Amino acid sequence: MKFLVCISNVPDTTTKITFTPDNKEFNKAGVQFVINPWDEYALTRAIELKEAQGGGTVTVLNVGEADTEPNIRKALAIGADDAIRVNAHPKDAFFVAQQIANIAKDGGYDVILMGKESIDYNGFQVHGMVGELLGIPTVAPAMKLDMSGNTATLEREIEGGKEIVEVNAPFVASCQQPMCEPRIPNMRGIMTARTKPLKVVEATADAARTEVAAFALPPQKQGVKLIPAESAGDLIKLLRNEAKVI
Amino acid sequence: MSVLVVVECDGGEVKKSSLEVASYGSQVAQMLGTTATAVAVGEATEANLAKLGEQGITKVLHDAEPRLKDFVNGAYTKLIAAAAQKEDAKIIVLANSNIGASVGSRLSIRLQASIATNVVELPKTDGGSFTVKRGAFSGKAFADVTLAGDRKIIAVKKNSIEALHEAGKTAQVESFSAQLSDADFADAPKQVVMQDQAGGILLPEADLVVSGGRGMKGPENWNLIEDLAKALGAATACSKPVSDVDWRPHHEHVGQTGITVSPNLYIACGISGAIQHLAGVNSSKVIVVINKDPEAPFFKAADYGIVGDVFDVLPKLTQAVKELN
Incomplete structure (x- = not known):
């Protein structure tokens, strides 16, 4: 089977978020970028399924500029076979979905996996858009994915529970825990990743449909009101009479 | 139109x-x-x-x-x-x-x-x-x-x-x-499995949330969280380390790589307040932090705080809620 795993390049989860002086862009200075944590589930699960099937390929795909290549190499070190980078600034979810759909159409992939959302933009959109652009089902967000022949069995999370869904390839799934234990690269993987193919292609000229006018940080808290542990019960009175939340 | x-x-x-x-x-x-x-x-x-x-x-x-x-x-x-x-x-x-x-x-x-x-x-x-x-x-x-x-x-x-x-x-x-x-x-479910919610309150829909972290010391102590949640009519939640070691199911994990909640009240018990956890809760209207470490970073993001032992404070809070009702 041919797996296509889409990864995005995001600030490490410990990053303190700041913006450029005009508040139009994220300030990348001094920030460590990682593979989007949700995408790591997609990548590891694709590799596991390929291994279980005893054949097939896992291709990683990123829509990004050249500075994303270290994380693409990392995905190859974790176990992907080859990689494609669409050379473009990922303008919005629609733009990225178009690029992924174009690659998927040309490549004839059976299973397209990605994380449920990126931890920077939190769109939760690209998987649905790719499925719709290709006219195939999307299962989002998936907590479990098993394959038997051409048929996949997935657990889709819904508010308060889950649905067991069966779909036939080709399909798109967006992944989250507890799908698998994301792998980390080992030394052999890092060595072989250097020579695995990484193809760079130019983006198609699709226009974005949304634009960020300005970023802002959440308002700061006014300061904590401390209640002595001995009279902890007073907190409940404050929550009712002052904060009025209970 | x-x-x-x-x-x-x-x-x-x-x-x-x-x-x-x-x-x-x-x-x-x-x-x-x-x-x-x-x-x-x-x-x-x-x-x-x-x-x-x-x-x-x-x-x-x-x-x-x-x-x-x-x-x-x-x-x-x-x-x-x-x-x-x-x-x-x-x-x-x-x-x-x-x-x-x-x-x-x-x-x-x-x-x-x-x-x-x-x-x-x-x-x-x-x-x-x-x-x-x-x-x-x-x-x-x-x-x-x-x-x-x-x-x-x-x-x-x-x-x-x-x-x-x-x-x-x-x-x-x-x-x-x-x-x-x-x-x-084509993507119709073969089966739908709803979570067993003790109090019937689903975390994503909850107005009030009581959440526990590693400071709870083990899953056997979660009755303290559940008692307060039940008295308040709140949902229960947890931090990532807690769901990672399977003390609690992953769907309770609140934070950057779990679910993001924005209830009216979020009570954090024994959670230090790592930046990834704060990301998942900081749109809550009122945040209460209970932690024995006065230096816990979560206090900076809180509206109300109690510096004390969760094992001592939680039963007092549950009692106070019962008295109030």
Whole structure:
């Protein structure tokens, strides 16, 4: 089977978020970028399924500029076979979905996996858009994915529970825990990743449909009101009479 | 032209988050000088749908196809697209739920619409542009996003919009068929498994949340969290380290790589407040932190705090709630 795993390049989860002086862009200075944590589930699960099937390929795909290549190499070190980078600034979810759909159409992939959302933009959109652009089902967000022949069995999370869904390839799934234990690269993987193919292609000229006018940080808290542990019960009175939340 | 809102129903009732969505949609309709129509998904009764009038909805489209009871992405997308066509909807508003956002992303392609998810405020429409504020960086920031084109889809984050309640107003419920075929149900569930919720409060829909971290020392102590949650009528949650070691199920994990919650009250017990956890909770209206370490970073993000041992403080709080009630 041919797996296509889409990864995005995001600030490490410990990053303190700041913006450029005009508040139009994220300030990348001094920030460590990682593979989007949700995408790591997609990548590891694709590799596991390929291994279980005893054949097939896992291709990683990123829509990004050249500075994303270290994380693409990392995905190859974790176990992907080859990689494609669409050379473009990922303008919005629609733009990225178009690029992924174009690659998927040309490549004839059976299973397209990605994380449920990126931890920077939190769109939760690209998987649905790719499925719709290709006219195939999307299962989002998936907590479990098993394959038997051409048929996949997935657990889709819904508010308060889950649905067991069966779909036939080709399909798109967006992944989250507890799908698998994301792998980390080992030394052999890092060595072989250097020579695995990484193809760079130019983006198609699709226009974005949304634009960020300005970023802002959440308002700061006014300061904590401390209640002595001995009279902890007073907190409940404050929550009712002052904060009025209970 | 009109505004179309998608209301999710469960067990005959309209979900609380969808009452907010309906209120959002009717206010947008008012801004644009038009009316708001709802389309219902899930299991709904006509009486409850008619009550959407209280949220400012004029008309509700209801397809009685029984297979729409459970979430099916293909069928829901087709149903809502057909409703949008019928109503000539330029704005479609959904909940930023797994269901709403999944359907919204497919619809945006089918209807050639721009889309913003995780939206927290009513739009601004000055100078011909249409801008919404949405959460970004997993709760660490907001982004004002301009939506292009003449069709727009907005997925509204839970608990960010106050639901309207205009008592006595009713909406007209109209039966509607999207002519769904078997092919639209390709991703229909074989089985639906709902979580066993002791108090019946689902975390994503909860107004009040009591959450525990590693400071609880082990799953055997969770009765302290559950007792307080039960007394308050709150949902329970946990930090990532707790779900990582399986003290609690992963669907309770709140944080940057878990779920983001925005309840009216979030009580954190024995959670130090790592930046990844704060990202998941910092849109809560009131945050209470209980921790024996006065230097715990969570106190900086809190409204109320108790420096003390959770094993001593939690029973006192539960007792105080019982006395108050």
